[in-house]
Each structure stands twice: as C-alpha cells, then as structure tokens.
Amino acid sequence: MASSGLELLWVSLPQLGKGALQTLSISFLSIAFSTLGGVLYGVLRNLPSKWLNAVLRVYLELFRAIPVLVWLYLLFFGFPIFFGISIPSFTCAVLVLSLWGASEVGEVVRGALHSLPRGQREAGLSIGLSGPQLFIYVLLPQALKRMTPPTINVYTRIIKTSSLAVLIGVVDVIKVGQQIIERTYESVLIYGALFLFFFFICYPLSAASRVLERRWTQA
C-alpha cells in the first residue's frame, strides 16, 4: 500500500505540478494586483475628498458583504449573459481575487496611514512636499511597518481562497487532485498531498508575519 501510494504520487506529480502552477499563478498575480490596488485605495481613502471616500466605501462594502464565490459566478456566468462578454476562467479568478484582495489590503493600508500622528503630515507639508511626495517619502514608509503583518495574512487568505476557482472551471491543483481521486479512489493520499501543498506555502508566510510583528512592536 505504502509503496503503491508513493508510486501513485510519483506518477501524478507532473499533473499535480501543472495544477499547482495554475494555483500559484492565480495567487501571485492576485497578490500583486491586490497590493498595488490596496495601496492606492488606502492613500485615496486618506485624502479629504468626501465624494471619493463615498465611492470607495461602496466598493469596500460590496466586497465585504458579497462572498467571493458569488462574485466569481457573477463575472463568469453573468457577464456573457448581460454584456455579451465572456471572460476566460483564469482571468476571471485573478480579477475577482484582486478586487477582493485590494479591498482587504486597502483597509489595512488606510488604517495604518490613519494611525500615523497628524504632525507627520504637517511637518512634511511645512517643508514644501507635494501630496505624492508626502505619501512616498514620509507617510507610506512609516505605515509599512504597521501594515506588513496584516497584509501578509491577507496574502495567505488569497492563496487559500484561490481554490474557489475550481468552481468556474479552472484546472488548479485541487481540480487535478479530484481527477486523480476519481480514477484511483486514493482520496486520503491525494488530499493529504494537497494539505501539505497549501500548508507549506501559507505557513512560512504567516510565520514571517508573526516574526515581523514581534520584531517591529519591540522597536
């Protein structure tokens, strides 16, 4: 049993690897876009414009209140029906996860910027810095410490949530696993392998976030 199990894993490896690549591509693209979008969101939320803040609040609440899965279905099945545009499942997954991730990272960035003493902003302005310079040189570098640990936690959630992409037809590592199980009935073995796969990607991230949090709260 043991040797046949290992053998099965060994022969499935190329297939699982392909699926893993899909999972990782979706995750890392989504993480990259979430970070860019989140920083932009956090900065914009710290500007005094009421109008802009209202629009961004609506965006935030939409992604907080509606499950990611519903968003996936809405884009994947709804867009062809309502707008006649069909979005490939991979693109659709990255798009939804990025928009959702950006709202999560964005709230972290907004909070971190908001928690900085007001005097930092005033001191920056008083030497003639422009708005963008103020954020780039003074505010964001200081907020970075406060926002990195919670942002890493959002990253691990994006990686785990990427598994929902199976439901709109992305052949990711989970889908490949299911296909193998259908053929071989080795569910414990395959799901065990999937468990290890996600664990070894997400655990180092959350460990890093804990270490950074501890180190930076001491300083």
Added chain:
Amino acid sequence: MSALIEFRGFNKLFGEQQVLDQVDLRVESGEVIVILGPSGCGKSTLLRCLNGLEVAHSGSLTFNGRELLDKGTDWRDVRQQIGMVFQSYHLFPHMSVLDNILLGPLKVQKRERREARQQAEALLARVGLLDKRDAFPRQLSGGQQQRIAIVRSLCMNPQVMLFDEVTAALDPEMVKEVLQVIQGLARDGMTLLIVTHEMAFARAVADRVVFMDAGRIVEQNPPEIFFTNPQTARAQQFLEKFSFVETLPKKAPEKELERL
C-alpha cells in the same frame, strides 16, 4: 516701506467659533515678533494660517506683497520661504538626522546633494549636533530633536521662521539649548514669529510683543513697555498670573505640622 507680512481684517472660524477675529498685524523684514496670550487665544492658529496649514475664512494676508488668500496661491512655494517649527518637533522617525534635513532641499528644491549636505552639516555644527548626523530621532533627547527640527526648516533657506511653542514639550534643562539657537537667528537678523510661554525669553528676544486674547490682538508694544507697563487690563491680568509663582511666599513647614 511695505511690510514683509501683513494680516488685514483677518478672520478664521472653526465651525461656529471665531478663533481669529479681525486681526491686523504688520511684520517688517528682520523683525522678531513674540506672540503671547492665554491658551486658545488663537496665537498658534495665526502661525498655522501663515503656513497654509489652516485655511482662512476672510480678510487679507500678504507675504512679499503677494496675496496668500487667493485661490491660486502656490503654498508649496510659500512654505519654502516660511519655515515652521512645531511643539513636538515631528521629525521623520524612519530617517536619519541628515535625511530628515535633506528631504526638502533635495526633493522639493531639487538642489545638488553635495551642496545641500554641506549646508546641512554647517547648520548642524552651528546648533552643536554635527556628531548626530547619522543618528535616528529616537536616539536623541527632546532638546536635540527640536534643534534638528529647526535645522530642517533652516536648510530650506526661508525668509521667515515660525516657532509654535517649541519649548513647551521639553524638560526644563533642554529649553535653554533650543532658545539659544532661536536667539542666534534673531541676532542674525532673520524675521521670526514666535509663540511661547517663556516670558523671560520673550522679553530678551522680541522687538515687539503681540498680546492676543479671544482671537483678537489686544496690545502690541516693545517688550520693555509691555512687561513693565502693560496698556490693557487683560494684559496686566495675564502677566500677574505669570508672576504669581515668583512672588509666592516661602513654604513654612513647621506651621503645617502644628496644624496637624
């Protein structure tokens, strides 16, 4: 001669509350103005309006003959010419002393690094902190941080410096080192507007004392007149409160024990 800075009929409201009420103030180039008054009288707000950190309600404010309350005012340009130092220093904690000082000259004024650095080091030497150029703000005492904050403003080569209660957050023994720096600037003929509660310092450094109460300028006089013979009852009251501590009788511990 036209004034360097001139407030005319200047008003500022926070919601319903009028914090500056018809303020008229002329400041000539090279003058040292000390603004005194009770807490909440609007003296800090007056400085902050001059730096564009607060927006005026109505009236007129000119700097070098230019109206600052116009919509098209380039505050970034004005702020390079009117430096401001705050009560709690507000150094940038993630930067070394030298980077704190050079941020404005390099990024705002686009000056050459070597030239700006030379000036920064000369200024640091002047305030006695050249050896701290690579330190971070958290490694410095309050008095040292405040002197760095002054250098950060000076390195922009402003025409005017605003000091907003710059010694109020300092331990008594560090007040002196900061006041000496300001006194040096006054001697060099720089235009200074100083909000402070240090009466003796005000007397020593001011060309003119401006006394404010409830958003209005109540009295403006040279320090000798203001401190020895204040013209208004409100100013007299204010000065009495400050002399209260000095004129207290010495404590007599024996008597208190008897009463017990």
